[in-house]
Amino acid sequence: METEQEACGLHEDELSTWLALVGVLIKLPAALDEQLQRDAGMNHFEYLAMLALYRNEGHRKRMSELAVLTNGSLSRLSQVISRLEKRGWVRRTPDPTDGRCTLAVLTDAGLAKLLDTLPGNTEAIRRLVFAPLKKVQARQLREISHRIIRAIDPSIPDRKLGIGSDC
Amino acid sequence: METEQEACGLHEDELSTWLALVGVLIKLPAALDEQLQRDAGMNHFEYLAMLALYRNEGHRKRMSELAVLTNGSLSRLSQVISRLEKRGWVRRTPDPTDGRCTLAVLTDAGLAKLLDTLPGNTEAIRRLVFAPLKKVQARQLREISHRIIRAIDPSIPDRKLGIGSDC
DNA sequence: GAACTTTGCTTGACGATTTAAGTGACCGGG
């Protein structure tokens, strides 16, 4: 007999795992975006871009490098930086060493805003991800995430995952 | 001394776990959307909506219930169903038992399209999620996902996670 | 050093999503 699970092409245990993961993929970004939007008037991508600038010497970074760090397209980043510029949190400046490149720089106001926003976001991450997990589960989650990311993009070495890579 | 990690407000091991998870949250939906867009000309939300219809008796479901199953807003679903209607894969019909409600129904063409699309999507999920994980890691992932989802929305009982709940 | 290619970024048109307002259908008390 064909079970419901087979109707999806996944076995029973795979299916329930997959549905749970889909829930996380949809709800966790939404929850974090909502927290940032409510408390700081920015979305998660804008926050990640500012955080990545903050974590670089001179609080600046080339657009193209910043796009990689934030997992976004260059065109998306360009428009986001324009938005952040309008709010006075970031400014653009030409790269003195290569006229083609543009550097995004965190302003003083942007730094203040980021430092103001950080604790709330950190608290949300702790509350939604780490608090409900046992220590060992957090370690398992890291290993699992690494494996999935490598399956999606085998070219990424372990150490080059995200904003932390430059630190 | 203040480490880079503390600058983010997360401890070193939390930070690397978080960055890896962010990578999955961004890249996995993008990879699945890309596969569905390329092979079937639809996005993941449209696919989930059709799959949820398929997995119900009569291949039909009220809009509001379908919205919950697909983790989406009612307005989003309404527009997605309109798109699917234009392609002839779904049709709307009034609920005979309550004039306020609308039932979305999978058409024969929609059923055929879904059955045509299923194997490719299943293969992608297997390749990107289950193949790189050991069996025990897949079980860990399910438990971890459940815990995170409950932290986000404590009102959801374990058995009510996603499309599978009705089967 | 002129012509071509490549690189880095920006822009505009388009599609998708959210938000808020609007439209009927039901429901419950007078």
Added chain:
DNA sequence: CCCGGTCACTTAAATCGTCAAGCAAAGTTC
């Protein structure tokens, strides 16, 4: 009944993201 309130859904406007040109600086070839 019928009138306010709620419910299910739709629609319009604004926002956000992607894709495809476009442009200017840097590099490459002859």
